[in-house]
Amino acid sequence: MMLPPKIVILLVEDHPLVRACMAEALLEAGFDALDTGNATEAIAMLDIRPDIKLVFADADLPGTMDGLKLAHCIRERWPPVKLILVSGRTNVPDETLPPGARFFSKPYHDAVIVQEMNCMLRRA
Amino acid sequence: MTSLTPSQMETGTSLAIIAASTEPLLFLTGDLTILAASASFCRVFQIDPPKAPGRRLSEIGSGEWGMPKLTSLLKATAAGSAEIEAYEIDLDRKGQERRHLVVNARKLDVADSNNVRLLVAIADVTAARAEAKLKDELVREKTVLLQEVQHRVANSLQIIASVLLQSARRVQSEEARGHLTDAHQRVMSIAAVQHHLALSGSQDVALRSYLSQLCESLSASMISDPTVLAIVVDVDASVVDANKSVSLGLIVTELVINALKHAFPAHRHGKIVVAYRCRGPEWSLSVKDDGVGMSTGYPQAKAGLGTGIVEALARHLQARIDVADSSPGTAITISDEGVAATRAAAV
Numbered sequence: 001m002m003l004p005p006k007i008v009i010l011l012v013e014d015h016p017l018v019r020a021c022m023a024e025a026l027l028e029a030g031f032d033a034l035d036t037g038n039a040t041e042a043i044a045m046l047d048i049r050p051d052i053k054l055v056f057a058d059a060d061l062p063g064t065m066d067g068l069k070l071a072h073c074i075r076e077r078w079p080p081v082k083l084i085l086v087s088g089r090t091n092v093p094d095e096t097l098p099p100g101a102r103f104f105s106k107p108y109h110d111a112v113i114v115q116e117m118n119c120m121l122r123r124a
Numbered sequence: 125m126t127s128l129t130p131s132q133m134e135t136g137t138s139l140a141i142i143a144a145s146t147e148p149l150l151f152l153t154g155d156l157t158i159l160a161a162s163a164s165f166c167r168v169f170q171i172d173p174p175k176a177p178g179r180r181l182s183e184i185g186s187g188e189w190g191m192p193k194l195t196s197l198l199k200a201t202a203a204g205s206a207e208i209e210a211y212e213i214d215l216d217r218k219g220q221e222r223r224h225l226v227v228n229a230r231k232l233d234v235a236d237s238n239n240v241r242l243l244v245a246i247a248d249v250t251a252a253r254a255e256a257k258l259k260d261e262l263v264r265e266k267t268v269l270l271q272e273v274q275h276r277v278a279n280s281l282q283i284i285a286s287v288l289l290q291s292a293r294r295v296q297s298e299e300a301r302g303h304l305t306d307a308h309q310r311v312m313s314i315a316a317v318q319h320h321l322a323l324s325g326s327q328d329v330a331l332r333s334y335l336s337q338l339c340e341s342l343s344a345s346m347i348s349d350p351t352v353l354a355i356v357v358d359v360d361a362s363v364v365d366a367n368k369s370v371s372l373g374l375i376v377t378e379l380v381i382n383a384l385k386h387a388f389p390a391h392r393h394g395k396i397v398v399a400y401r402c403r404g405p406e407w408s409l410s411v412k413d414d415g416v417g418m419s420t421g422y423p424q425a426k427a428g429l430g431t432g433i434v435e436a437l438a439r440h441l442q443a444r445i446d447v448a449d450s451s452p453g454t455a456i457t458i459s460d461e462g463v464a465a466t467r468a469a470a471v
Contacts, residue, residue, distance in 0.1 A: 015279075021286035024293060060275075088278030090322040091271060107282040107315045110289065111345030 006032040007121055008049065012042045012057035012067065022056070025110040031117070039065035039073075046078055053080075054117060059087035072098050082120045084113065147245055154202040154240030156181045156195065168248055169215075188217045194227065201229050202240045223250045274322050281315040306381060309345070313338055313373040321366055329369040331400055332359040338373055339380065339398055346384050353388060355380060358399040362407070371437045372400070372409055378433050379411035379456055387415025387453060394453070408459035414452045434458070 009026055013019040014037040026033035034049065036042050039061050046052055055074055059067040071083050075098035083101035085092075086108055097103055102116060128136065139160045142151050148165035152158055161176040171184050181198070182190030194213055200206035208229035215223040226249050232241040285308055292304035316337055320329045339355040347353045364372070376398055388394045396413045434456075438445050443460040 015283060015286075017290065018282050018286045021290050024290070088275040088282070089271065090274060090278075090319070105319055106278040107285045107312065109285075109312055109341040109345060112341055115344045 011035040039070040054082040150244040152242040383413040412455040
């Protein structure tokens, strides 16, 4: 019997250590993890991988587009994709988030994030 | 011998009062001719004192007091149809900085109804306004700076947490991995206090919310099946200062980790209850499990007291540790009986 395909999650985080740690946490949790360090590349990846089900992004990314703008862009272009945003800032009001996006402040506990992902993707 | 009439004396007195006023004052007729200008008015607005009385307001200085808006308001006041209260207007004089003025004007009740009299008080608030604006800017700057510091601290803590977890994944020995994941939990428990402080904006932490979040994190990372084991938080409405909450959080982390590791072998079902109560200066924190208990191979050293962290923190909090058999399970209580206990000991 074939195993069901792994759910694909895109991780957008510019700090290499934080990114590597989260990517491994996702793999340990049984997800397929794609990762990048900036919003432009993230959009390029979403363009070529329609199987991405959830995007986990840092709100503060380098370059012209930050994580918050990226999240709004994703909500517009790929509405079914689930969104989780994280930030070191505490002043991120709910109204600034796209509808349905979940927010966690840094430092987040990787196990708590994985639990939330399972919940959002409705896995057992 | 001639003497002054009562009316003349009253007028004289009034003019003297106006002249002596420390606040810039003008005494005007109904058609805005100056009857008297206080010495302070002449000094503040650089008007030659003898040149003021008898002239129209719009004529003194270089004509800068002939502002149409002020003229029409004063005329309306003279007509009895208005009273100028805290009216703000700018004074522009050639070659000089703009001044911000606050004008108050009233029509005076005089015996002779044919002679209208206006009393006009003018305050130069330019300096006060500039100071207030500077203060506001400084407060805004300070808020932004604090937020930036908070942001950096949060990012740094995230890096530390990530490094610890990655190290745990890389080490070969199970024991070393355990130490690193425990260290990760401890860092997260302290980081959560930072987060709650940033949220509350004060130096105090609401314990129920903090300990609930802490136990949720511990549960998410250490309990693979929540139907088998659960952590229950039973905390009153206490609010404690940052330092105390860091210590309490570390104690809870230590005791809960050890209960999860040792109290429920072989998929034993169970519950860990983290409780906190406070009454005046007395408080008590307890972590109780309904697991295998100490008598059946869960010795005191494994009850979370082996690392010495809980003892050190209890000492720091000037509290005592009590380990009891709660059949089933174990109950560990950290409590401070308050000042009374200290006094009794001293006697």
